[in-house]
Amino acid sequence: MIITAITTIAAFVFFFLYICKSQDCTSLERDNKWLKEQRERTPEPVVVDNPNNRPLDKESAMEAIRYNGYVPEADGHWITFMAQGEHYLIDADRFPVMTLMKHFNLDPKEWEMDLMHKAAHQVSDDIIMGKVLFTGDEEDGIIFQITAIENKYGHFKDCLTQYISIIEDSQARMDQIYKDLKAKQKERLSAFPQLGAGAAGDKKILS
Helix, strand or coil: CHHHHHHHHHHHHHHHHHHHHHHHHHHHHHHHHHHHHHHHHCCCCCCCCCHHHCECCHHHHHHHHHHCCCCCEEECCEEEEEECCEEEEEECCCCCEEEEEEEEECCHHHCCHHHHHHHHHHHHHHCCCEEEEEECCCCCEEEEEEEEECCEHHHHHHHHHHHHHHHHHHHHHHHHHHHHHHHHHHHHHHHCHHHCCCCCCCCCCCC
8 A cells, every 4th residue: 555655656756757857848949949030030240340450541541630630631642731830741652651751941051060960860869760861962951750660540540649749859859959069069169269150040940
């Protein structure tokens, strides 16, 4: 009697577990089917290229200049724009070599050119990336320049104002060095007036 009861209870338990397992499988199959339907209905994500990764060329360089609040103009292979009242140029034919420069006319007769050369060399040595160059056979022009490798629109866009600051720092640094060299020259001439006379007067570099 007891054995029969135990057997009956065990059979009931196994039957109950079987029913639960069957229900679990049915529920799992239903959930999997729903997930599959949702996945099929969901469109594939569209991969959008990052615009900052575009190659730097003449058009994207002009766009980067506009992004920073300046108005670029195309002049042959040059890109020109004004920043803080100063005229800047970019050689658009050399990308990914990006050359940004500011040019001034220079009258060699109004300057102590040997001191100008010394100041230019010191600026080029002191300021990373900044260069000072003289142009023309008679050195009647001077350029403050920075050159960098710029492959992407986004990096150039983010660095443009820093490049302009480097050129401004180069110009200010040369002005100060030239004045210091002139002052030392005057001291020597005061101590030894026979060394020379009629040196060019003080003036701000290319103001």
